Amino acid sequence: MNELLAIIEEQPFFEDMAPEHRRLLAACAAKCSYADGTRLMRDHEPTETFWLIREGQVALESPLREGTVAFQTLGAGDILGWSWLLPPYRASYDARAVTDLHTLRFDAGVLRERMEADPAFGYVLMKHFAALIVQRLQAARLQALDIYSHGGPGHGA
Amino acid sequence: MAPDAVATLPDQAMAPEPWRIHSVRRDVASNEVFSWTLYPEPGVEPGPPPAPGQFNMLYLFGVGEVPISVSAITDDGGIVHTIRAVGSVTRAMQDLEAGAVVGLRGPFGTAWPVEQARGRDLVLVAGGIGLAPLRPVIHAALQRRSEFGRMVVCYGARSPGDMIFRDELDAWEARDDVDLRITVDRGTAAWRGDVGVVTQLVDRGGFDRRNTLAMVCGPEVMMRFTASSLERRGLKPEDIFVSMERNMRCAVGFCGHCQIGSHFVCRDGPVFPYPVMEPAFRVREL
Numbered sequence: 043m044n045e046l047l048a049i050i051e052e053q054p055f056f057e058d059m060a061p062e063h064r065r066l067l068a069a070c071a072a073k074c075s076y077a078d079g080t081r082l083m084r085d086h087e088p089t090e091t092f093w094l095i096r097e098g099q100v101a102l103e104s105p106l107r108e109g110t111v112a113f114q115t116l117g118a119g120d121i122l123g124w125s126w127l128l129p130p131y132r133a134s135y136d137a138r139a140v141t142d143l144h145t146l147r148f149d150a151g152v153l154r155e156r157m158e159a160d161p162a163f164g165y166v167l168m169k170h171f172a173a174l175i176v177q178r179l180q181a182a183r184l185q186a187l188d189i190y191s192h193g194g195p196g197h198g199a
Numbered sequence: 200m201a202p203d204a205v206a207t208l209p210d211q212a213m214a215p216e217p218w219r220i221h222s223v224r225r226d227v228a229s230n231e232v233f234s235w236t237l238y239p240e241p242g243v244e245p246g247p248p249p250a251p252g253q254f255n256m257l258y259l260f261g262v263g264e265v266p267i268s269v270s271a272i273t274d275d276g277g278i279v280h281t282i283r284a285v286g287s288v289t290r291a292m293q294d295l296e297a298g299a300v301v302g303l304r305g306p307f308g309t310a311w312p313v314e315q316a317r318g319r320d321l322v323l324v325a326g327g328i329g330l331a332p333l334r335p336v337i338h339a340a341l342q343r344r345s346e347f348g349r350m351v352v353c354y355g356a357r358s359p360g361d362m363i364f365r366d367e368l369d370a371w372e373a374r375d376d377v378d379l380r381i382t383v384d385r386g387t388a389a390w391r392g393d394v395g396v397v398t399q400l401v402d403r404g405g406f407d408r409r410n411t412l413a414m415v416c417g418p419e420v421m422m423r424f425t426a427s428s429l430e431r432r433g434l435k436p437e438d439i440f441v442s443m444e445r446n447m448r449c450a451v452g453f454c455g456h457c458q459i460g461s462h463f464v465c466r467d468g469p470v471f472p473y474p475v476m477e478p479a480f481r482v483r484e485l
Contacts, residue, residue, distance in 0.1 A: 054404060054432075057274070099393070099396065109388075112386045112390075112394045113394060113395075114394055114395040114399075115394045115395060117384070117403060118403065119402075119403050120399075120402075120403070140391065154381060161415065180398075180424060181395055181396045181398060181399055184396045184398070184420065185395065185396055187383075187420065188384065189326065189327075189358065189417075189418040189420055189421055190326060190355075190356065190357040190361065190384070190417075190418065191357060
């Protein structure tokens with residue numbers, strides 16, 4: 043528990059949380075490692091988990107007729123998974139380890155019950171995930187804009 | 200107005216000198232991005248060596264003149280310019296081979312604050328061809344590596360095939376004193392690196408928020424979001440520098456073609472402290 047708490051405390055995602063909220067998170071966490079190629083989430087399948095990536099890389103992929111296409115990768119310090127927050131609690135893309143992976147795995151089903159029972163905790167965690175989702179949404183918009191196709195002859199001049 | 204108060208153009212600054220293309224390097228499969236290594240023709244007295252971030256005006260005789268950042272300086276006084284063919288002048292430049300002579304005047308503009316970064320962590324964030332104006336900073340910092348703290352280089356490209364300076368990226372990646380992070384907007388089946396926008400590389404931290412200086416170069420929207428990410432990571436706005444791109448003509452703060460508000464990008468920039476340019480980022484179609 044203390045080791046898990048120490049890991050959580052050093053991560054920017056949790057840095058402005060109250061100690062009691064970090065302890066709640068630590069109580070629902072476990073260290074988990076995965077081999078390269080492991081699929082952590084599958085599009086449309088139920089998910090009751092999120093992960094803090096400590097080391098390694100995960101590709102978020104969408105299945106297309108021609109195969110899967112990676113649209114984003116996540117690395118150390120990133121949070122993987124928010125589908126557990128809102129019904130229907132199903133993943134909306136695939137997530138696959140593309141290196142050996144070391145994570146903290148959170149039991150989000152239990153966390154969700156804690157959030158319902160303790161609205162202050164629920165609000166804090168929801169705020170953190172909302173910020174994360176906004177960040178990812180902005181990133182997706184930038185990607186969609188294809189910004190590098192419009193560059194000038196020699197940027198900076 | 201008294202006659203002696205009338206502004207005049209500095210003669211020397213407006214006269215291009217002949218420089219010869221010693222070599223041409225084409226970085227992207229489409230040949231859209233190319234680099235020239237230029238040397239002055241005999242009899243030309245080169246100006247002061249360009250500082251990282253400065254630019255030259257390159258003149259293709261009979262076609263036109265464009266502002267191009269310096270992407271490297273060779274040990275023997277050559278200047279490297281990396282150019283993307285996007286307009287009539289740069290497309291015509293694309294066809295030139297080694298041996299051709301072009302006009303050059305400069306260097307102009309402000310430089311990246313390399314000295315200000317001494318003793319601090321250095322975060323360089325480049326998008327697309329924005330890596331070219333930051334490349335001299337990387338060269339300078341690597342030559343004096345011990346004078347800087349952690350060195351984080353984040354580079355975002357459209358796709359793996361659009362990445363420039365691949366051989367140098369490999370060399371920087373191989374060093375244990377450079378934290379090189381590369382991402383592409385669109386991966387390929389063979390691509391094993393990161394996919395996503397360059398801001399996500401900044402979000403991963405790895406630098407001391409209280410003692411870091413950041414330099415950002417790329418499309419304006421990318422610079423704006425990168426600056427937000429850096430601020431979210433705890434950097435003060437005044438510790439963030441950006442390089443602006445505008446249609447420069449005279450390059451000496453005279454004609455006003457490159458003006459952003461009260462700032463002449465050619466003279467007061469292209470490198471600006473972020474707080475100076477932040478209001479301009481919020482003005483549409485400026």
